[in-house]
Amino acid sequence: MGDEIRRNMALFPIGIVMKLTDLSARQIRYYEQHSLIVPARTSGNQRLFSFNDVERLLEIKALIEKGVNIAGIKQVMNPVSKESEEATVITADTEVKRRELSDTQLHRLLKQQLVAGKRPGQVSLIQGELSRFFNNK
DNA sequence: CTTCTGACA
């Protein structure tokens, strides 16, 4: 179970998550207000999302598209566990590493996330964003 | 330039 840390490791800002999930910043923040997600914060109060957060957002999006409202989603989805909530807390140390994690390490992480058992349908959603990491620098 | 919070023609 040492894979959990990677999924709960917060590394992307809301801008990336918007592209990843096709949700507006407004929606993402709104869902956070309703505790559907609990992204970590940087020292500058900026939100930092983990793979788990993105996955939750995709689930939320799927439910929204099915016509489910916030109240309904809260019932269907289990609340954020304390473990992942604690795990996503950003420390000054991990925050620095996030910036040094741009290239090879990030590529490996993303690759691992993709191959680490996931439905082929959902993977395609982040495919476009992945190309950004592989082409960009 | 990007993100954050609050507010509503």
Added chain:
DNA sequence: TGTCAGCA
């Protein structure tokens, strides 16, 4: 939900 303001 969108969108704009005024900060950081």
